[in-house]
Amino acid sequence: xxxxxxxxxxxxxxxxxxxxxxxxxxxxxxxxxxxxxxxxxxxxxxxxxxxxxxxxxxxxxxxxxxxxxxxxxxxxxxxxxxxxxxxxxxxxxxxxxxxxxxxxxxxxxxxxxxxxxxxxxxxxxxxxxxxxxxxxxxxxxxxxxxxxxxxxxxxxxxx
Amino acid sequence: xxxxxxxxxxxxxxxxxxxxxxxxxxxxxxxxxxxxxxxxxxxxxxxxxxxxxxxxxxxxxxxxxxxxxxxxxxxxxxxxxxxxxxxxxxxxxxxxxxxxxxxxxxxxxxxxxxxxxxxxxxxxxxxxxxxxxxxxxxxxxxxxxxxxxxxxxxxxxxxxxxxxxxxxxxxxxxxxxxxxxxxxxxxxxxxxxxxxxxxxxxxxxxxxxxxxxxxxxxxxxxxxxxxxxxxxxxxxxxxxxxxxxxxxxxxxxxxxxxxxxxxxxxxxxxxxxxxxxxxxxxxxxxxxxxxxxxxxxxxxxxxxxxxxxxxxxxxxxxxxxxxxxxxxxxxxxxxxxxxxxxxx
Numbered sequence: 119x120x121x122x123x124x125x126x127x128x129x130x131x132x133x134x135x136x137x138x139x140x141x142x143x144x145x146x147x148x149x150x151x152x153x154x155x156x157x158x159x160x161x162x163x164x165x166x167x168x169x170x171x172x173x174x175x176x177x178x179x180x181x182x183x184x185x186x187x188x189x190x191x192x193x194x195x196x197x198x199x200x201x202x203x204x205x206x207x208x209x210x211x212x213x214x215x216x217x218x219x220x221x222x223x224x225x226x227x228x229x230x231x232x233x234x235x236x237x238x239x240x241x242x243x244x245x246x247x248x249x250x251x252x253x254x255x256x257x258x259x260x261x262x263x264x265x266x267x268x269x270x271x272x273x274x275x276x277x
Numbered sequence: 278x279x280x281x282x283x284x285x286x287x288x289x290x291x292x293x294x295x296x297x298x299x300x301x302x303x304x305x306x307x308x309x310x311x312x313x314x315x316x317x318x319x320x321x322x323x324x325x326x327x328x329x330x331x332x333x334x335x336x337x338x339x340x341x342x343x344x345x346x347x348x349x350x351x352x353x354x355x356x357x358x359x360x361x362x363x364x365x366x367x368x369x370x371x372x373x374x375x376x377x378x379x380x381x382x383x384x385x386x387x388x389x390x391x392x393x394x395x396x397x398x399x400x401x402x403x404x405x406x407x408x409x410x411x412x413x414x415x416x417x418x419x420x421x422x423x424x425x426x427x428x429x430x431x432x433x434x435x436x437x438x439x440x441x442x443x444x445x446x447x448x449x450x451x452x453x454x455x456x457x458x459x460x461x462x463x464x465x466x467x468x469x470x471x472x473x474x475x476x477x478x479x480x481x482x483x484x485x486x487x488x489x490x491x492x493x494x495x496x497x498x499x500x501x502x503x504x505x506x507x508x509x510x511x512x513x514x515x516x517x518x519x520x521x522x523x524x525x526x527x528x529x530x531x532x533x534x535x536x537x538x539x540x541x542x543x544x545x546x547x548x549x550x551x552x553x554x555x556x557x558x559x560x561x562x563x564x565x566x567x568x569x570x571x572x573x574x575x576x577x578x579x580x581x582x583x584x585x586x587x588x589x590x591x592x593x594x595x596x597x598x599x600x601x602x603x604x605x606x607x608x609x610x611x612x613x614x615x616x617x618x619x620x621x
Contacts, residue, residue, distance in 0.1 A: 120371075122390070144510050144527055160572060163542035164527055166584055188547055189529070190586040212470060213510070215493060231401060247470045247489065249447070 133178045138198050138236075140227065141208030142220050143187040146243045150208060151184045164188060168198070192223065199232040208241045209260070211250035221260050303375050324381060327373040331385060334369060338362035338392050345399055356400055363392050448472030448491075452479050458614060461485025461503075462563070473500065482611050484561055486571045490523070501559055501611050504571035520559045520609060522573045528552065535600060538580040539573055546597055547586040555600040556580050558608040 139147045143164060152159045155171050165186035173180045183198050185191075207224055210216075224240075227233065240260060242253040251259070338359050345355035370377075370385045377385070448471055449457045457476075461469055462485045469488040473481060473495060481500045483490075489507040492500070495514045502509075505523035515532040522539035528546045538544060539557035546552055557580065568574045581599060588594035 121374075121386070144508055144525075160524070161541050162525065164525065164545045164584070166545075166586070166589075188527075188545065188586045190547055212489065213491065215474075215491070244489075249470065 135178055135180050135203045136201055137180050137182045137204040137206060138202045139182060139184045139206045139208060140195055141187050141206075141241075142210065142213070142216060142223065143189070144213065145187060145208040145210040147184050147187060147206075147208045150241065150243065151182055154182075166191075195227070196230070196232075199230055202233060202236045204237045204239065205233060206239045206241055207260075208243050209256055210244050211242045211253075211256060212244045212247035214249075214251060217251075217259055224260055300375050323373065323376040324378065327369065327377060327385075328381070331366065331369055331373075331388075334362055334365045335388060335392070338366060338396075342392070342395055342399055352399075356396070359392075359396050359399070363389065363396055366392065448474065449476060449479070449481060450474040451476075453477045454479070456480045456482070456614065458482045459484070461487065462567075480614075482614050484564075484567070484611075486567050490521075492519075501609060503559070503561070503564055504567040504573050506571035506573070518606070520557065520606075522557050522559075522568055522571070524572070536580075537606065539568075539576060540579045541573065541577060543579050543582045543584050545584045545586060546594075549585070549587075550596050552597045553600045554580055554583055554597065555605045558606060560608050560610045561612045 139151060141147055148162050148165050148169060149159050151169065151171050152162070155173060165184065166188075168183055168185040171182045171184070173182060183202075185195055185198055205227070207227070209220055213220075228238075240256065242251070242256045244250055245253070341355050341359035341362055345352040345359065348355070366385075366389050370382070370389060373385075374382055449459075450472070451474070454477070457479055459471070459482070461483070469486060470491075471483060471487055471489075472491045472493070474491075474493045476495045476498050478497045479495075479499075481498060483500075483502045485503050487502065487505045487507070490502060490505050490509045492509070492511040493513055495517050497515075498517045500517065500519045500521070502519070502521035502523075505521065507523075508525035508527065509521065509523045510527050510529075511519070511531060512529040513531070514534055517534045518537070519534065520537040524541040526536075526538060526540050526542075526544040528536070528544065529548055531546070531549045531552055533551040535553045535555065536544070537555045537558050544554070556576065565574070583594075583597050585594035585596050588596060
């Protein structure tokens, strides 16, 4: 259908990207988004539901979906998977006790078919905390244990 | 009868552009087809004809889609039927697009794209897309056949390291019946992250400005904390009392515990019962400076604005309440509390 394909082409030119921020509660997702956007981070309540920020970057328009990470609302993450271009998995590098939870939740996500084809970024947050795990340790723990996943998901760690 | 096309309008449009002129010609030729004697719907307008054909094809597509949902074993054939029906719809819309009023055209296009989306969804449920993976294109085809494509055996589950061993440096853990004191202002550690784990019947005093606090597995304890300018995470606690000021407070799996809080943001509870809240009430020499430096000098009243993630309704959660004023502790003075044992 001619009209539809024209509309699709126009949409593609706009270069809209949908970025989904997820991770356990207390990992700092909302803080990261507000920081990137240059907003005040002094009063942030634990996210109940989600926030959306649109950030312009060169010719891209990034729609960042920051979704709450509390255990009760993790089951709603799936509602945001459709048409996600990039997935940012935020880790509290100092919360070693809950690293098992963190790994289990991430692997649940990686099984999700609707996320196949989107890129994964693991954000090793809270590196400034003494005793925090190094990015390489986080990578090994979260991804390294299942070699199959490691080869499927390109990964970049920011200090 | 066939309604006459608006000739004046059509003429104006044709004047406006060659494309519209062509459209008009096409519309006229279509009218000729409809008016031809072998057409059995010559008394209906093209719009009505289109709408009835469209509705029939749409019904076929929808029933095929619902069939593949109801009987998964026949799903592949139902999917193919649905795809064919949707293609029919596309063709119908394309053919009729010149004679359709804008509204009908728009709604028809929307219906088709909805069906396409539903079909895509059903198809992806049925045969999941292959996950993205890097492939080595230069892989020689003459390689000896690999063993059956089983996944490599999962690495043996590593014995879980003892949590106490791997927790970050600072903290009190595994203590019983004692008073624990840490004053960040006199210690040489500039970092202010602290962990309290596995404490029973302890009294804990943390003075100074803390960056983050992790609390896990406490029973029958009293915990007094100066100012936390980051977040506090409290899990698995029962029969305790906390007095603290912090920017962010998360409380998980806590039973029968009182919190005297000052918080910049709304405290949250999850999987808790019998937790009660009251305003911050702590004094020690210099606490005003700690609170001010941590941005916590102002009483926001958020100690009473608790969000219960297990009770997302307008009515009050049964899991928490405010401490009645007559039951509240007096302001607690901890200036002179000494370590009961040498901790360092």
